Amino acid sequence: MSGGLAALLDDVAAMAKLAAASVDDVGAAAGRASAKAAGVVVDDTAVTPRYVHGFTADRELPMIKKIALGSLRNKLLIILPAILLLSQFLPWALTPILMVGGVYLCFEGVEKIYEKVSGHHPEEEDQPAVVQGADQEKLMVKGAIRTDFILSAEIMVISLNEVADEGLLSRAVILIVVGIAITLLVYGVVGLIVKMDDVGLHLSGRESGSARKVGTLLVQGMPKLLALLSAVGMAAMLWVGGHILLVGTNDLGWHGPYGLVHAAEEAVHGVPALGGVLAWLVNTLASAVIGLVVGAVVVAVLHVLPKRQKTVSQH
Template sequence: MPSGLVALLDDVAVIARAAAASLDDVGMGVAKAGSKAAGVVIDDAAVTPGYVTDFTPERELPIIWKITKGSLFNKLVILLPIALLLSAFLPWLITPILMLGGSYLAFEGAEKVIEKFGGAHHGETLEDPVSDVAVFEQARVSGAIRTDLILSAEIMAIALAQVADSTLLTRAVALALVGILITVGVYGAVALIVKMDDIGLHLAKKQGKGTQAFGRMLVNGMPKVLTVLASVGTLAMLWVGGGIILHGLEELGVPAPAHLAHGFEHWLAALAGPLGAVLGWIGYALASAVVGLVLGAVIAVLVHAIGKLRGANVH
């Protein structure tokens, strides 16, 4: 065999081995990043059904598909390039940006709590006459995509931290795969949740008493599940937003609030014995939610006060 061809085959073998090693690095990066981001993924799945409920059944899946496309755009077109650029040139800016996003989540969650306890509704709801269904639907989708942007930023930041020591290419591929896999998983689960009552209705019409009973259980139970998820979604906005603020303050040299929250977490964990890890996590989530609620309420008061002043100036 000519020596030139042997050399070429050797080069191809080296490239193949390098590619295989890179794929291994990407796979490990995706696994690490995905596991660390799991908490925010749960929050995302809890928040989203609230934007879809109360619409007619034929609009539910199209709305979820619109939100899914918006989520992929958030992660792959907006956040991925920004994350890579910031990690390369301005890594110190990541924490303040995340804190701004956390403040927005806290504001959204606090607004929902205020409305729940009798405060004025801000924006059109399905309890009011809807003047234009298409415009209202688009507003719901836009709101879901804005919330997804903040949650996705947290997911991408967590993922980035897990592959920070990798090459730029490995970071990019790992973040893209994490973004795609999490988006498909979250919105696939959301689609299943919101269509479960339709599945139950279909099963209730089948033959067999057991199948019919299970179908009726789904039909009767899903409104309650969606109500619970709506509350969990609001709580998720508060605890994720508050948690981002606590972590951000710690990163910026103000550790006292985070230390207090962790102290509460460890105190509850010590009380619970074998269930300490679970109760401790719940304690930290509650502490974060309190921070989010207080901060969000302050922002809500300021936002609406400024809105009233602007309205008065216009008149």
């Protein structure tokens, strides 16, 4: 009896060790996958704050919560099942689908630049968000979730590539961990960013002189930071979209553009102390230029050419 109990306990201990090792493996793989997607995570964090710009302070966090939940649905209920099925049965289809998303990011980035340069904004954007009401809030949340879908797809596909050798169940568990962790990270940081001005107002009312100074700096600096993040978000769309297209064309067999960029990276990589940074800058700049060109073509087709044809027909 005691021998049987000892054997049972040994089996339980062995199973516990195996389970612990599996958890460690999942954690390590999720960490690897998340690290590879870090660049897109930064882009996602930079893009989101512009969607709550202009709304009253009491609506900012509820909007971010809605966007975060939408992002989680994007990752876990739509993107995850789709890419797992594609990776299992149609792995060749992942790259073209991702490139379509890249074109959309390029378009959205250039469209924002076009609106700023031309002064042609949708009429509803000329009014403060608080005046536009609940419908505008729903519109902005939907827009943020739509843009998040493309960035989330990029994050999940990059993560999937890092664990492609794992079994189907392991891939699913790892990607669930990555999706939840990255969503919490991105929208937690976004929430902190958009509420820092409220923290500043609170500190500026304190008796401590140093607290008041910090509070004043936060209040004065946050609008500039949000404007900067908006600009970074537009640039990030071009960079990420262009990079998706650059890598995608190479994967599909057109090696010319990627080869040129890789050669330029190699040319600067040997610079002492700065080689790695310069190589990254070359790749980033090349990706942004590609994104700008592709986005400009799409904007011309959808906005510029129809307006010119309309003007010509009126004359």
